[in-house]
Amino acid sequence: MHIYLPIAEMSVNVFLLLGMGAGVGMLSGIFGVGGGFLMTPLLIFMGVPSPVAVGTEANQIVASSVSGVMAHWRRGNVDFKMGMVLLVGGLIGSTFGVYLFKELRALGQIDLVIKICYVVFLGIIGFLMLVESIRAIKRSQSATAPRRKLHQHNFLHGLPFKMRFRRSKLYISALLPLGVGFSVGVLASIMGVGGGFVMVPAMIYLLGMPTAVVVGTSLLQIIFVTANATFFQAYLNQTVDIVLALILLLGAVVGAQIGTKVGAYLKGEQLRGLLALMVLGVCIKLAFDLVVTPDDVYSLGLGGGH
Amino acid sequence: MMRPVIALLILVGCALPARAEPLVADISESVVKITTGFTGTKVLLFGAIEGDGKVVVIVEGPRHSITVRRKERIAGIWINRDTLQFVEAPSFYQVLASDTLDEWLPLRTREEHQIGVEYLDLKSESEVGPAEKAEFRDALVRNMQRIGRYGTLEENVKLLGGQLFRADLYLPANLPTGYYNIKAMLVRDGEVASIKSTPLLVTKAGIGAEVYRMAYAYPALYGIGAIVIAVLAGLGANAIFRKV
Numbered sequence: 001m002h003i004y005l006p007i008a009e010m011s012v013n014v015f016l017l018l019g020m021g022a023g024v025g026m027l028s029g030i031f032g033v034g035g036g037f038l039m040t041p042l043l044i045f046m047g048v049p050s051p052v053a054v055g056t057e058a059n060q061i062v063a064s065s066v067s068g069v070m071a072h073w074r075r076g077n078v079d080f081k082m083g084m085v086l087l088v089g090g091l092i093g094s095t096f097g098v099y100l101f102k103e104l105r106a107l108g109q110i111d112l113v114i115k116i117c118y119v120v121f122l123g124i125i126g127f128l129m130l131v132e133s134i135r136a137i138k139r140s141q142s143a144t145a146p147r148r149k150l151h152q153h154n155f156l157h158g159l160p161f162k163m164r165f166r167r168s169k170l171y172i173s174a175l176l177p178l179g180v181g182f183s184v185g186v187l188a189s190i191m192g193v194g195g196g197f198v199m200v201p202a203m204i205y206l207l208g209m210p211t212a213v214v215v216g217t218s219l220l221q222i223i224f225v226t227a228n229a230t231f232f233q234a235y236l237n238q239t240v241d242i243v244l245a246l247i248l249l250l251g252a253v254v255g256a257q258i259g260t261k262v263g264a265y266l267k268g269e270q271l272r273g274l275l276a277l278m279v280l281g282v283c284i285k286l287a288f289d290l291v292v293t294p295d296d297v298y299s300l301g302l303g304g305g306h
Numbered sequence: 307m308m309r310p311v312i313a314l315l316i317l318v319g320c321a322l323p324a325r326a327e328p329l330v331a332d333i334s335e336s337v338v339k340i341t342t343g344f345t346g347t348k349v350l351l352f353g354a355i356e357g358d359g360k361v362v363v364i365v366e367g368p369r370h371s372i373t374v375r376r377k378e379r380i381a382g383i384w385i386n387r388d389t390l391q392f393v394e395a396p397s398f399y400q401v402l403a404s405d406t407l408d409e410w411l412p413l414r415t416r417e418e419h420q421i422g423v424e425y426l427d428l429k430s431e432s433e434v435g436p437a438e439k440a441e442f443r444d445a446l447v448r449n450m451q452r453i454g455r456y457g458t459l460e461e462n463v464k465l466l467g468g469q470l471f472r473a474d475l476y477l478p479a480n481l482p483t484g485y486y487n488i489k490a491m492l493v494r495d496g497e498v499a500s501i502k503s504t505p506l507l508v509t510k511a512g513i514g515a516e517v518y519r520m521a522y523a524y525p526a527l528y529g530i531g532a533i534v535i536a537v538l539a540g541l542g543a544n545a546i547f548r549k550v
Binding site: 011067246297301 | 340341342343344345346372373374375376377378379382383384385386389441442445446448449450452479480510513514515517518521522525526528529530531532533535536537539540541543544547
């Protein structure tokens, strides 16, 4: 059964989309990741114009983050003050990101920028995850876990505008969370991701936040940043396909529930290793497409016909 | 489906002796609606000719400007560099004939009436060298052919009994919207003896059309709507699965 996607302007098999939603949703349930960084490239691979893939994915992430944040909210794992500062940066960043997106699109370079961003970030994250999971597997075999330092002091702690974040037990410059929020906002707009895979490590290692509040706080930030990105993508670029977003969402919601249950039976380190391999796989495919001589060095900008 | 078509053809045939026009033609439907389940469609063009000759049909979609970009390898990566914009290029162009055009249609006629992608008059916005322009022009045609927007179907016009003809117009799923012109031409002794143009409207219809219209007419409202729907869907999913 095919469905015509009104904004992407293409006819796609509904069950393929539902399956993709379910597959990526299941992964996000198992691994606790948003899945945008896998879904957007998948949409691009199947021929959805990359601006539409990015805009629509931002919209879908709003929904999945809303359903995810509720659980953390109830447990009180959200640092609102930190969330607000991150958010200010995030809103500025994502708005700026969409304007940048519009400019790059007019220049005909948006596809390239999206793909390079993916190659760089998937490459780094995939590699780090793989190394980490191999180490964890070895550690679980040798059974003696080495102690880690809580957090280190460096030049970042010398920045001005210091602020106290009670929930996170931190006294740091407000510029830090602002900067993190801004960068993640730009990424969310350009890559069509929530940015959790960048923000969570940044919050732990750069800001030194306790892990307990990291996920809840980042989800809160992701909801508003992707909502902002959705709005501006729709407003400036007309690249949000509600029909596509809803179908993917339907699959993702079911998949995530299955994934959460499946994940409980599987071993953490091996799972993370598996996810790392998948992330690297997508990264390599994208990198390969950039480097290999294309079938046709010419391409068309049809301009949508308006 | 065949029966009414045949009936129509007979009707056209019966009406024929009374008319003086050398070529009459009409299409089975004047509006193509792109609905949610649209996967392409077929429109039938039928008509009659007086005397001998062959029929060539050109289906042309609305004209837009189309940008052609050329990639170059820079630091190992293929990057879009030079571009050339073509103004008023047809967004859809299909030639239908009864047999191989190269064998019987003179070059002069093909050029004059732009019959075939090679003879399509494509104007670039900025002036470039002829060799450069030809490369970009070929690229435009090639890419449009690849996505099924440009093409020639040389066995799709059927002459029935020497006077009646029918042509099946295959319109793909990625059909651009707008006003199409379907031009049936009667070719006699290598010259176009008569032309009959029929308009065809391709429009989005149903929910998809509403979504599209909202997205472009009220982008701010559409953006807010998209967020509201997503939030509700997220809350709904949460509520449903908490009970399960």
